[in-house]
Amino acid sequence: MTTVIWWIRRDLRLADNQALTAALRNAGRAVPLFVLDPTLLSAPDVSEKRVTFLFGGLRALDADLRARGAGLIVRRGDPVIELTKLVAETGAEAIYAEEDPWPHARRRDDAVAARLPLRLVPGVTIRSADVVRKADGGAYTIFTPFSRAWKALPLPTPRDLLPAPERLPTLSPDFASLPIPEQPALTGAIPLPSGEAEALHRLRAFTAGLRPPIHAYADARNRMAVAGTSQLSPYLRFGMISARQAAVAALTAAAAAPDAAARAGAETWLTELIWREFYMALLYYFPYVLDDAFRADRRDVRWGNDEADFAAWREGRTGYPVVDAAMRQLVQTGWMHNRARMIAASFLVKDLLVDWRWGERFFMQHLLDGDPAANNGGWQWTAGVGADAAPYFRIFNPTLQGAKFDPDGAYIRRWIPELARVPDKYIHQPWMMPAPLQRQTGCIIGHDYPVPRVDHAWARERALVTYRH
Template identity: 45%
Template sequence: MSKALVWFRRDLRDFDHAALFHALKSHAQVYCVFVFDIGILDALQLRADRRVEFIHRSLQALDGALRARGGGLIVRHGDPVSLIPALASRLEVAAVYANRDYEPAALRRDADVADALRTLGIGFQDFKDQVIFEKDEVLTQAGRPFSVFTPYKKTWLKQLDDFQLKAYPVEKYAAHLAPPPEGESLPSLESLGFEPTNLTELSIPVGMEGGRQLLEDFRRRISRYKARRDFPAAKGVSYLSVHLRFGTVSIRELARLAHAVGGEGAETWLSELVWRDFYFQILWHHPHVVSHSFRSEFDRVAWDSAPALLEAWQQGRTGYPIVDAAMRQLLHSGYMHNRLRMIVASFLTKDLGIDWREGERFFALHLNDFDLAANNGGWQWAASTGCDAQPWFRIFNPVTQSEKFDPEGAFIRRYLPELARVPDKYIHAPWTLPPIDQKLASCVIGEDYPAPVVDHARARERTLARFEVVKGPGETATEG
C-alpha cells in the first residue's frame, strides 16, 4: 500500500492545497507533518512573538480539520533536515510532498532534505501553491525576467486563465488521509520556548476560520477598496496579509474573488496580488537583493550611522505624528497599513538618511505578515534602490502625506493620545502650535511630545546630495 508524507510549511489549511491534493490523489495513505524549525525560531529575538502564536493556534485548527477528515497532524520541533527524513523512514512512505518556497534559505533547506531522502530511497516532490505565477512563468518577449512592474502586470493578466485559478479539490481524496501514530500531540507554546502575546486582545482572527471571516467581510467591501485603501483611519483594506503569509487562505481563492467581482476596487486589489508575485520572482531571479541593492550602482550610496535617530524611529518618537503613530501601531499590534509603510520607510531613508536594511530588519522582527520577498521589495522601493522603485529624487514630505491621508488626524490620535487635544489645524505638525496653545492642549513640545528630530527641508537637501553618486541626466527633485 503506497504511503506519502505531506510537509506543511506556510500553507496551514486543508483545502485548495496543491501538495496535499497531489499526495492524496497518488497514494492510499497520506500522513501530515509540520516542523517548528529551530533554524527560524532560534533566530527570533522576541520570546513573545505574535507570528509563532498565530502559527501555533492555526495548527490547532488545522489538526482539528484533518482529524475530522480521518487524518491529523504530526508536529515536530527541531531541524527539518534531519526530522523529515527520519519521520518519512519511520512511516515507510514512498515520497514527501511539499509546496514550494522561494527564499534562499528555504531553497537550501529543501535541497538538503531532498538529498537526505534520496539516500533513503524516498522521493521529494514540491508544487507551486503560494503564488499564481512563479519563476519563469511570466517573462518578457525576449525571454528575460521583468524588472518593471507595469509590463509584468500586463503580461501576468494576459496569461491569467481558469487553469491558474482552479482550486485543488482535496476533499475528493480525503479518505486517503492517515491518522497520526499513537501518542502524537501538539506541543505547547511554552515548550517551544515562547510566551503568549496580545493576539487575543487584538482580536486578530487565526486559522482557516479566521481567514474565512476576514475574506467574507472584505467581499462586502471590495468595491470600495480603491477609494479607501490609502486612509489608515478607514476600514479600507482586506486585513488578510497575515493569512496569506501563512497560507490559511488560498491565493487562488483571493484572485478568483477579484477576477469574478471586477470593477475598480477589485482590479486595484488584484494589482496588489500581482505585486506580491512580482516580488517573489524578483527574489527568485535576483537573490542578491537579500543583502544588496537590486541595482548595484545604488550600493555606492553612503548611509548615515545614527543610532539615536534610528531608536527614535523605532520607538515612535521622531516628532512627526504620522510616522510615530504608524510605528506605535506596529509595536502594539504587529500590523502597519501599507500607505504608512511607505511613509515610515521614506522617512527613515530620506529624512534620517539611514540604510534601508535597518528598517527592513526592524519590520522583519515585528510584522505579523513579514514575508522576505515583499518586505525587501517594499523597502528597496521606498529607498529607491530596487527594481521599478520610487525615483530617488521623489521624496515624501511626512507632513503633507499626513494631511492627505489622515486629514482629521483620526489615526494619529488613536496611537498618540498625547496629541488628543491638539487642534486639527496643527495635528500634522504640532510644533507649529503656539506655546500658549500647547499648554492649553496639554501637549508641550519637547515635554509631552518630542520636537522633530530632523528638519524635513534640510534632510531633503542632504538626500539629494547623498544620491548624487547615481544621478543620471535630466533627473530633478520632486516632493511627495
C-alpha cells in the same frame, strides 16, 4: 495502500491546497507534518507575534484535521533529519510540499530532495516564480510588463479551486507528535485571529456581498484610519488562504461590479496580489537582494546610521505624528497600513538617512505578515534602490502625507494618545501649536511629545545630496 507525507510549510489550509491534493491523488494515505525548525524560530529577524500567529494557525489546522479523522504531526529539528525519520517510521513513498521561492527555503528543499523523494507543487503564488518570463526567457524587472504578462496567462476561475477533502485517510494518530507550542507572552495583543476559517471569512467579507469593500478599494486603500484594505496579508503569508482563492474572489468581484469605480476597486486589488507575485519572482531570480540593493549604482549610499535616530524611529518618537503613529501601530499590533509603511520607511531612509536594511530587519522582527520577498521589495522600492523602485528624489513629506491620507488625524489620535486633544489644524505639525494651546491641550512639545527629530526640508536636501553623490 501507499503512504505519503504532506509537508506543511506556508500552506496552513485544507481548501485549494495543491500539495495536499497531489498527496491524496497519489497515495491512499497522507501524513500531515509540520517541522518546527529551530534555525527559523531563533533567527534574528523572527517576530514573536508572527510566531504566535503561526502557532494559532497550526492549532486551527490541527482541529480541522482532527475533524476529518487525521491529526497534525509536529516535530522539531532540522527538516532533513525529521523528514528522514518520519519517512522511515511511516514507510512513506514521497513527500509533497508547496514550492517556496525564498532562498533559504530553496536551499532547505534542495537538501531534502538530495536524500528523499520530495515533490514540489505550486501554490504559494498563483504563477510559479519562473513562469512569467520575458520573450527572451529572462526575468522581468519592471512591474507593468510583468503584470501584463501575468494577466495574459490563463486567469484562475472558481473551477480551479480545489475543495477541502471531507476525510483525510491517514496514519497520523499512530505517530508521535510534539504539542503545538504555547504562545509566547506577548507585548500587545494581535488584532487578527489566526486560522483558515478566519481567513475565508475575511476574504468573503472583503470581496462578496452587495457592497463589498473591494468595490471601494481604489479610493479607500490609502486612508490609514479606515478599514479600506483586506488585512489578509498575514493569512496569505502563512497560506491560510491561497493566493489563487484571493485572485478568483477579486476577478468575481470585478465581474459583478455595478459600475466602473467598483470594477476599478476589484482590479486594483488584483494588481496588489500581482505585486506580491512580482516580488516573489524578483527574490527567486535575484536572491542577492536580501543582502544588497538590486541596483548596483545604489549600493554605496553613505548612510548616516545614527543609532539615536534609529531608536527614535523604532519607538515612535520622531516628532512627526504620522510616522510615530505608524511605528506604534506596528510594535503594538504587528500590522501596519501600506500607506503608513511607505511613509515610515521613507522617513527612516530619506529623512534620517538610516540604511534601509536596518528598517527592513526591524519590520521583519514585528510584522505578522513579515515576508522576505514583499518586505524586501517594499523597502528597496521606498529607498529607491530596487528594481522598478520609486525614484530616489521622490521624498515623502510626512506632514503632507499625514494631511492627505489621515485628514482628520483619526489614525494619529488612535496611536498617539498624547496628541488626542490637539486640534485638527495642528495634528500633523503639533510643534506649530502656540504655547498657550499646548498647555490647554495637555501636550507640551518637547515634554509630552517630542520636537521633530529633523527639519524635513533640511533632511530632504541632505538626502538628495547624499543620493546624488
